[in-house]
Amino acid sequence: MPAITGKAHREAVGRPGDFKQAQREFAAHLRAPDEKPAPTDIEDRRLGIYRDLIYNNIENFVASGFPILRSIYSDPDWHAMVRDFVHRHASESPYFLQISEEFLHYLQSERDPQPCDPPFLLELAHYEWVELALDVSDAEFPADLSSQGDILDSILVVSPLVWSLNYRFPVHQLGPSFQPKEAPEQATFLLVYRNRKDKVGFMEANAVTARLLQLARAEELSGRELIEAVGREMQHPDPEALLGFGRDLLEKLMALDIIAGLNAR
Incomplete structure (x- = not known):
């Protein structure tokens, strides 16, 4: 979650109280804007920019990493699931390339089953994640191997x-x-x-x-x-x-x- 920057930073610093608490309130609101109130002394228009930026970036990465899963959910059900992921999951990595793995962990360990979830949810998500994991893997083929010779005797x-x-x-x-x-x-x-x-x-x-x-x-x-x-x-x-x-x-x-x-x- 990004730190408060720009005018939002100055507004938070200039008010009484603990700045770290302001950061926590700010982050909590961005994670769950429908449940956590916005800081009262930061202009809502500015907060809206952060809300849209955070959610849209994460949702785009999740949707591109799990295209088949995305295709079988309705728009309301899909966005409810991604918002729950943003709200509930504490990612261990700051890298966008690892959002798909973080989303898989959320599905496996944190998501409360919903009526809209298909029985193959976890298996399909794992299969789609494997494709991405192999695509970005830094593993290399072993060197000094031959392609010649009898395959039965080698x-x-x-x-x-x-x-x-x-x-x-x-x-x-x-x-x-x-x-x-x-x-x-x-x-x-x-x-x-x-x-x-x-x-x-x-x-x-x-x-x-x-x-x-x-x-x-x-x-x-x-x-x-x-x-x-x-x-x-x-x-x-x-x-x-x-x-x-x-x-x-x-x-x-x-x-x-x-x-x-x-x-x-």
Whole structure:
């Protein structure tokens, strides 16, 4: 929350009383203008500039960070939610780029559920936040990796710019025309990633793919060893057929930069 500046600052300083108290009253009013009275000796026209500036900037960042979520709320319900966020949430970061993360924390820990909230609110918000988080991440692809060699006989290195996620709802399909009231029987597995061209994308996956990437991150295993390990866990009846399917999957993951490259044994 910005400090009182300009004429508003001079008016606050010139009145009797504690200036810090004036700052607190000023900030409280900007956070919740309908609930907290404005300082009586600051011109309301000037306060209005601050009110509009603070709210509009925050609302614009939240709406741009969560466009699908914004699209499924009516204007009154959306603005009521953002105003509650501004009023209730004490942000830990002063940076506008992190407003989306602060808004997600508000939804997860502070928002009182409302009749207008869809059952997939938290999952959709998390999915949209992940896209932004990957877009601005400063993680880098590992250096000195090869793109040559047999993918089954080489050690696979998973990109640090891929998140393996699972949700109860198909978050990548949600929008104004598709808002299920109940989660389907099958969970949704997604790989959200940023490639070497800095483009964020997603890939529908399943529990097997998610497990394969988990093993690849945890241990230095070749593609063959990864597929065989997953096959044993699944008790797959045809290891050779699984190996062929696994090769195709690994090559697709590498083409998308989800697998960042190969290391020789």
